[in-house]
Amino acid sequence: MYQAPLPKEFADLSQEEADFRITAAKQALGSRLVILGHHYQRDEIIKHADFRGDSYKLAKDASKCPDAEFIVFCGVHFMAESADILTPDHQKVILPNLAAGCSMADMANLFQVRNCWRELEATLGSEMGVVPVTYINSAANLKAFVGERGGTVCTSTNAPAAVQWALTQGEKVLFFPDQHLGRNTGVKLGFDPDTQMCVWDPFKPLGGNTPEQLRAAKFVLWKGHCSVHQRFTVEQIEAARQSHPGVNVLVHPECPLEVIGASDFNGSTEYIIRAIESAPAGSAWAVGTEINLVNRLAQEHPDKTVFCLDPQICPCSTMYRIHPSFLCWTLENLVKGDVQNQIVVPAKVKHFALLALQRMLAVGG
Ligand code: 13P
Numbered sequence: 001m002y003q004a005p006l007p008k009e010f011a012d013l014s015q016e017e018a019d020f021r022i023t024a025a026k027q028a029l030g031s032r033l034v035i036l037g038h039h040y041q042r043d044e045i046i047k048h049a050d051f052r053g054d055s056y057k058l059a060k061d062a063s064k065c066p067d068a069e070f071i072v073f074c075g076v077h078f079m080a081e082s083a084d085i086l087t088p089d090h091q092k093v094i095l096p097n098l099a100a101g102c103s104m105a106d107m108a109n110l111f112q113v114r115n116c117w118r119e120l121e122a123t124l125g126s127e128m129g130v131v132p133v134t135y136i137n138s139a140a141n142l143k144a145f146v147g148e149r150g151g152t153v154c155t156s157t158n159a160p161a162a163v164q165w166a167l168t169q170g171e172k173v174l175f176f177p178d179q180h181l182g183r184n185t186g187v188k189l190g191f192d193p194d195t196q197m198c199v200w201d202p203f204k205p206l207g208g209n210t211p212e213q214l215r216a217a218k219f220v221l222w223k224g225h226c227s228v229h230q231r232f233t234v235e236q237i238e239a240a241r242q243s244h245p246g247v248n249v250l251v252h253p254e255c256p257l258e259v260i261g262a263s264d265f266n267g268s269t270e271y272i273i274r275a276i277e278s279a280p281a282g283s284a285w286a287v288g289t290e291i292n293l294v295n296r297l298a299q300e301h302p303d304k305t306v307f308c309l310d311p312q313i314c315p316c317s318t319m320y321r322i323h324p325s326f327l328c329w330t331l332e333n334l335v336k337g338d339v340q341n342q343i344v345v346p347a348k349v350k351h352f353a354l355l356a357l358q359r360m361l362a363v364g365g
């Protein structure tokens with residue numbers, strides 16, 4: 001989404017000034033404000049968060065503060081939308097920079113997914129038994145799409161449980177937008193990626209498949225990916241094992257299947273944090289996820305060796321758009337009674353999107 005440039009006063013703030021003014025505005029707003037921070041946020045932002053978490057935890061935390069008037073979401077657009085869906089109308093959800101989107105979420109839109117559904121129906125018949133599952137990294141109208149069709153949302157924390165649930169509701173799963181999380185989850189549940197899964201390319205007729213391939217598939221995986229996690233490779237894992245013999249390799253399930261296969265452990269952001277927290281002193285960890293989180297884990301655990309698998313820096317460029325200047329601007333406007341950058345999901349979309357998110361929370365982790 002478009003974000004107007006900040007007034008010069010904010011754009012030119014030094015780190016110390018921004019920090020001081022954010023703290024002051026937070027104090028002025030008191031219990032009217034809650035700040036949520038995703039683990040991939042930079043340190044200068046995360047230090048101001050009342051709750052830190054991955055997308056699953058923050059979706060739950062959003063509804064834990066019924067008295068806060070303002071929920072300032074330091075994360076990306078789809079997360080703020082989910083918070084708006086899960087909280088009552090009197091709570092205003094605010095995204096400090098509207099340009100903080102998610103390139104993976106943008107890889108599937110409602111027009112394309114509706115088109116895919118119609119083509120699947122035309123090929124498999126209207127009683128096709130396909131259950132749509134969308135990763136939480138998707139627009140609210142796609143969550144509503146799955147909610148209306150008996151499907152669910154999942155996160156990287158609960159993807160296996162959500163997909164298992166979906167397979168009790170129908171024969172096949174249409175999983176979007178992340179092909180890697182879909183494939184890794186299917187493999188975790190014992191399905192064969194070569195014979196039981198096909199990839200849906202939204203730019204090709206039938207997603208680039210034959211009718212026979214679609215009939216045989218248990219999983220139809222949308223051709224989307226995360227530009228941060230798709231960068232990790234088996235070669236990087238081999239290099240880490242050579243430079244640090246005995247290292248534990250821990251990656252996020254948005255990484256490609258061969259990377260998951262070559263790693264020792266994989267799991268969501270919260271899983272990665274818990275694994276390192278509970279590891280013995282002296283152990284070494286090569287981590288395949290976003291760099292802000294990896295650097296923070298390294299700082300917080302000086303008794304362990306924690307480093308990023310990718311020697312080139314791999315930040316999530318959209319998470320990075322929540323700069324302290326934007327947070328300062330947002331909060332000072334709230335103090336003045338001026339609500340900027342409110343994220344409002346239309347009521348019609350909210351209804352079915354909420355249903356899908358409630359199914360996700362009911363399935364649990
Ligand atoms: P988590 O569900 O682990 O928070 O992941 C969200 C995300 O965007 C990862 O790239």
Ligand code: SF4
Nearest residue numbers: 102103104226228316
């Ligand atoms: Fe999206 Fe990847 Fe950034 Fe997560 S890390 S918000 S999936 S682009």
